[in-house]
Amino acid sequence: MPQQDNLSGYNSTGSESSVFFLSGIPGLEAMHLWISIPFCSVFTVALLGNCTLLFVIKTEPSLHKPMFYFFTMLAVINLVLPTTTMPKTLSIFWFNSREISFTACLVQMFFLHSFSSIESAVLVAMAFDRYVAICNPLRYVTILTNSVIAKIGLAALTRAVLITVPVLFLLRRLPFCRSHVISHCYCEHMAVVKLACGNTSFNTIYGIFITLFIGGLDLMFITLSYVKILRTVFSLASKEEQLKAFGTCVSHFCAIFMAYTPVVLSSIFHRFGHQVAPHIHILLANVYLLFPPMMNPIVYGVKTREIRYRVHLLLSGKNF
Template sequence: MLASNTTSMHPAVFLLMGIPGLEHLHIWISIPFCFAYCLALLGNCTLVFIIMMDAALHEPMYLFLAMLSTIDLVLSSSTLPKMLAIFWFRYREIHFYACLVQMFFLHSFSIMESAVLLAMAFDRYVAICKPLHYTTILTRPLITKIGMAAVTRAVALMTPLPFLLRRFNYCRGPVIAHCYCEHMAVVRLACGDTRFNFIYGIAVVMIIGVLDLFFVVLSYVFILRAVLQLASQEARYKAFGTCVSHIGAILAFYTPAVISSVLHRVARGAAPHVHILFANFYLLFPPMVNPIIYGVKTKQIRERVLELFLRKDV
């Protein structure tokens, strides 16, 4: 059944295929997906709870970490429950407007995560390169403004997408060859001139991904230069050790994104399920490993987690 208006005609529902070509393995694929989602929920909820409840952790680095964990919770929860419904119950239907909402959350929170990782790089730059001014530069109002700027940028960039997609006719059918409503997967079903959507999508990826990553790398160039100027090797190790967790989070976020993007453009002859598996890995991996990285490498977080789970009544 089709819902229409004066300018467009779209299906009432889309059908998400899951992972094309691997439908017979959906049950088995769901096991690591479910495990990763449970780890992401447990790890990120624990981090947010610990940071919010412990006043000693209300410092810029940990407040940014709480932002990152919150974003990871929303990012994974916007896609994984529907994926598991597809894998377990073959419930492939998603309402047209629910699809647009999922797409908005997926892409906007990915942009927010990139912004928070950049903010965390700035935090490490100030802590190592300008330690005497750390508390005067990274004040609570500035952290709030950075968080609001990250949200505003993501919402401003992603708000046009649902309206752009709503105006198309979808004459190529309602079947989306993906596990979730990714922008370009929906655009491929549309008829008419979709060039603006392609250009807009690529422009956002280039502006956000390339610029954010450039400033992250630039921050670490200054950090590395400052660390190498320290007198003792122990001081160098200690200073750079404070960056290890953040570097791990950056690699966890950007590496799957870059591999997925390159694979999508270079390995065009690869089976569709290869692209989709890498796209899912990009969504699953950072929310799952970020709490582990910070829990293992950050002493204050590790101690609070141990106190929370190993505390015994006397």
């Protein structure tokens, strides 16, 4: 591609230049059009699934309960995360539209990393929800009030903003006097940091700290919740009661696995997997943004009887 050749030789004489170029998936440029087919399909399913979930929960008063409020938060996150990146990614695949301003890059990065942090916090809140439902069922309604749920959501948003905004300021202070070609489909933090010609050690350390702080701390709280849940479940008298209690946690287990596995692997590969091909990094990063948003509505729809019933009524054209 002639345009790609021009981009690969592009260099800036200083940090004043505000234009960057996204490469797409390095090494797989010839397959971009074919890769766009599953990307676009999964993106479309994710949008339809999460919009349907939000519509069903909003229009059915019987679903206005703590657990479904957390489903709503997760569905909104699952809409924002892929929407932040996929339109630009598909424009690269379809129209070779690689240019992105530095400001747009920072905005994309803010939404990407802040909503990833919010997603992690919501998964912790859902673990707490299951803990209260199983370990303190009689106090469930009094503990998880609408006010408490709103405060949890506000705390998740505040934490995300506080830890993401410094990333943007740290990037703005860096000079970019080398190539402005970002080897990625979107403005991922470390992919942009690698282009800087100044000292990036603090950016790298802060990125690792945030990964450990968010992932490590949240996973610790989730693990503690489930340790207590398991103790309570195994103390139940009958197998039927144990299976019923476990059944309420299956969808949350799936959400945790789908959310954390790709991001942990991607983070490890980015910092320590120097022998891993670049396109593996980027494909894994896109899996993190596309696969959970597509699967979460399906998992929660299949495993939650109320949602399954309401979706069936909606698809059959019957009134709620």
